[in-house]
Amino acid sequence: MGNEIKVPKGFKFYGTHVGIKKKRKDFGLIIADKVCHAAAVFTKNTFCGECIPIGKEHVSNAELQAVVVTSGIANVATGKVGRKNEYRILECLANKLQVEKENILPSSTGLIGPQLPIDLIEDFLKTESIEMKENYEDFAQAILTTDQQMKVRSLKVGDATILGIVKGSGMIEPNMATMLAYVLTDAKIAKEAIYPMLKTAVDQSFNTISIDSDTSTSDTVALLASNHYEVDQTAFQTGLNQLCKDLALAVVKDAEGATKTMFVTVKNAVSQEQAKSAGKSIINSPLVKTALFGNDPNWGRIAMALGKTEGLIFDQNKVTVYYGQYPIFSNSNEEKQNISQILAYIEQNEDIYLTVDLHQGTEQFEVIGCDLSYEYVKINSDYSS
Template sequence: MLHMIDGVLCGGEKRGKIGVGIIVCEGKISAVYTKNKIKAAPIKFNLQNLSEDVRGIIVNSGNANAFTGEEGVRRAKIMAEFLASKLNCEVSKVAVASTGVIGKQLEIEEIIKIGENVFGKLGNDEKSSLSFAKAIMTTDRFPKMAYWEGEVKIAGVAKGAGMISPNMATMLAFIVSDADLQPRSSKRILRRVVDRTFNQAVVDGDTSTNDTVFLITTGERKISERSFEKGLESVCEELAKQIVKDGEGAKKLLLIKVTGARNNKEGFKAAKVVASSLLVKTAFFGEDPNFGRIVAALGYSGVDVDEKISITFRSKLGEVKVVESGEVVLDELLARKVLSAEEVEVLIDLHKGNGKGHAFGCDLGYEYVRINSEYTT
């Protein structure tokens, strides 16, 4: 969807497991990176070199360039130097990202070879956006794109399917807008939105070394910070849901919605813990209305909770109240029908206050084990 933003060129190509994607546009860049203490070489390079002014981004898939030492940082720099030479700009105006297997050095010559081909085919159309999205995929089953238009346009592309946990993980997101915002404002807004969207997405509880969300604003249109934050959240939430829906081997998208928490912080925390529970995930994989696993997760979540909670399951196939203020009211046959849908909402009321929060999760089944047991082979 990046073609919807004027002046943005993009494209990508995949050869076997190696993919290269390129975005070219002039603007101001903000970024949020992984909270993992082992940070991949591209993140180290960006933190040391990337300026506020940006001309382009180059990203490779098939190799995370993580746990690769100084040589990994050197190869990340070569990627940046390649695109900078094509754009005739300083290396500090090029951002780098990688995704894939940890602990192996980049096949830098092959990446540059593919990059040369990609650069010669950059475009501002749907085909170019889709080629970029496909080039950065690893175990993803489908490309992920989102778009919002109000006073400004905001377009995003992301990748991610496994190793997804709160605080982001093995996900990359690239968002471009024609908004005119002060860099300090866009950075502040991006962090807030990431906390409510990508940081509330859970597939398996593992936090990667490579998480990155880039936001580029090109400065064509004025917009209030409040309106921009609303649009950005719409794009990031849609991308986060797509990432979770594409969880390795996942069959169901789970939307955990908590109300009645003591405050919003506890609401988000409770939702995140429920979405992270492996026992909750496997129950939904089996379409088993085992609400006890949700109750147990809430009990160890660290938020203020007692037995006077309410739980409801809802999907396009119906709605069923499971627990009402601590009393079990489960209709198992109806619950199983509701849980057989591809998207299920879990509505939890803690009856402790006015706080609320949400998280995006998925079920966990046999295919997840198969994919990850064979990842490097």
């Protein structure tokens, strides 16, 4: 375990292979030494995984003690059998770990359609010993699907620690969360405060990113507080916001096939919501994304994405578009004298900063996306096999 990653007091982890995937770890657990104050936000995709309604019910009293993740099969579109399978896993874990099943948050991620190999999972849980560890790495590996790497961050707030573990590299256009993210802390957080804190952090982080504009059926971000250390609540919110931003950026950096990350700021908009919508329209455009992959500063595609943003108030004669510090479009004209510098900027950098100034109001918002490469197509055309 890296020295820079700290684990909050009161949490242990487990990850192993139970048979969902061919070889790699596919089953992860987090357990706390006592019932935690907790909150979670979930996908708004109405064709959601069978774990999502159960998770919403279990966290409704702002209490959780454990998290279980099955990876490789999403348990989506599996009907009553899929729902029953989730409960069978929870029953086994409750008996084995001596935890109330209503205090366990279930998550599943992977291929949509197949049923979980429930007999294999149940047999494993009934016959094999589970050794929980303070090291998070087995868990962080067990929840991965097409991810290229583990994504883990931690920071201190006073005496307390916040640890975040996230998976996700495709089917990411979050509307409440992004893929699977688990944030753990030993700070004392009141029940009535924990959901607003999480929601604030998620809106500033996971809800600002997009890889491919597809909202996952399994998105979950959960926060569990083991309540060991007093903290300044404002400082904790600041730390939680930063941790979630770092995790969200890590997801984009690990995006399927991505070679570049694009930071899009839309400024001087009528409202933050309009700025966010315009930014998302840009980073979700396949034409913008493929141009970025090809190092093509095609500002016409930026204009197209702005123009199709529903409800966006702007005057096209006032819009200015910048790549880095260089304007490429202003006063209804292409800034041809900057094209060579902009080409060099895109070719030489992995992080590309695009700014759109609407000159219409005072609000701004930054969103983060990536390019669309041949490798993304290959990964997703081969995924079910």
